[in-house]
Amino acid sequence: MASTPTLRTARAIVALTAVVALTACTTTSDTRDGTAAVTGGTLSVVGPVEVHSLEPATSSELFTRLQVSETLVATDADGALRAGLATGWHADDDTTWRFELRPTAVFHDGEPVTADAVVAALQIAYDKEGSPLTGAPVAEIGVDGDDIVVRLDEPFASLPAVLAHTSTQVLAPSSYDEDGAVTEVIGSGPYAISAVHPPQRIEVTASEHWDGTAPAITDVTYQAVSRAESRALMAESGQSDVTLGMDPVSLQRLQDVDGVQIHSVTLPRTIQMKVNGEHPALGDPLVRQALSAALDRQGMATALLRDPEMAATQLFPPSLADWHQDDLTALEHDADEARRLLAEAGWEEGPDGILVRDGERFEITLRTFPDRPELPILATAIQAAFADVGIDLSVSISNSSEIPAGHQDGTLDVGLYARNYALVPDPAVTLLGDFAPEGSDWGAMGWNDEDLTAALEAMAEGLDDAQAADARAQVAQIMQDELPVIPVAWYRQSAVVNERVAGMTLDPLERSWWLSELTWSS
Incomplete structure (x- = not known):
């Protein structure tokens, strides 16, 4: 043509x-x-x-990705923690962590990176919403000689991983105004x-x-x-x-x-549907299981993502090796099973083919956004899959902020987005926030599980290897059974390089x- x-x-x-x-x-x-x-x-x-903000907690990691600013702790190509501004760290006891500062680090304004400057930046991060440091049991962030010392109210083994999160990037004192707002990004990278x-x-x-x-x-x-x-x-x-x-x-x-060359890496990121657990229909686990069974993940991954290996059979992708459970019963496409589950939940086919219960049609809206180009096309496929089992799904493609806004005002039915479970290198920290009892903008909505919360809190405090493996398996099983978020596809990041x-x-x-x-x- x-x-x-x-x-x-x-x-x-x-x-x-x-x-x-x-x-x-x-x-x-x-x-x-x-x-x-x-x-x-x-x-x-x-x-x-x-570029919507200069603030570390809301700048979409752009300034760490561009290597303008540093965090105390960094990660290597395998995702393991390594030295950043801190050359090393250790726990003095269960509730005291010490970080040794790189002595030669200098901010871009020519001022040395001192322990006092680091503590000031971390205190600002701690006081701002949007940082996992805010949720850590921090009692005091202080200075001891050239070291940064963090004292906790209770044991928190994940602290070094939290201090690798981009929201804890250390900026020069001259970056902030008198109210602690960032007016200029002056890092040390x-x-x-x-x-x-x-x-x-x-x-x-x-x-x-x-x-x-x-x-x-x-x-x-x-x-x-x-x-x-x-x-x-x-x-x-x-x-x-x-x-x-x-x-x-x-x-x-x-x-x-x-x-050009194509470079790719599998990320610890999952494309998923956030489901409103307080919705009259979606609060039923049988219905959430039916929604999951209606999805032809293999077909979507093959035809739309052009990558059949990315069909999500569970929440945690193989790239999260410690969390991915090989023996977990896989999420599979079974439209007949989806119809059976919906019938068991009391839904019957109406005159126009859409399910009805107590006189109410099964009508819901899915919100997504075009920032990640695969999301709108996946939303269209999900719409067709739900229609096949009698669910009338409308798709609203707008700004990404519409999902957390819908969470906050209670109007969200279903949100489709990609979630990186290693934004903090220890996924337990992200999961603790996403699936807290009160819910989270990018996690659970109207759903919580006491056993899951207890397992995640125990991991954050510190477990031995065997106990941690058992806790991860327990978390994965709960998520597979309850489906507060429904996995759709795993994620492969690609870059086109000249x-x-x-x-x-x-x-x-x-x-x-x-x-x-x-x-x-x-």
């Missing part, structure tokens, strides 16, 4: 913009065979996440902020104060582009060097494009893009 004039024009504009951008942002030198090799310039990173243009653009440059190996690529721009199709065109045309957040169809097409760039490695925890390790290809 011939391209429409509009599409041809759009492609031409993108291609022309790419030429201009590459001419302006790169320098070249002649190689021995006479071709031009890129030797410098500005690295262009494109992704779907917009390899890159310093040159400019921030909300909501689309961040510019960074290599910091002269960085005490580690200097980045080979000194200048980076991050551009937020909401449409997946636009990001794909930018990757294909060379306008973007590193492109994130690709939709499955574009990603498959780009695999055959010369000049051949000009070498050394790309994807972080399985999505804390950093590790741009300081990239080089220009020769």
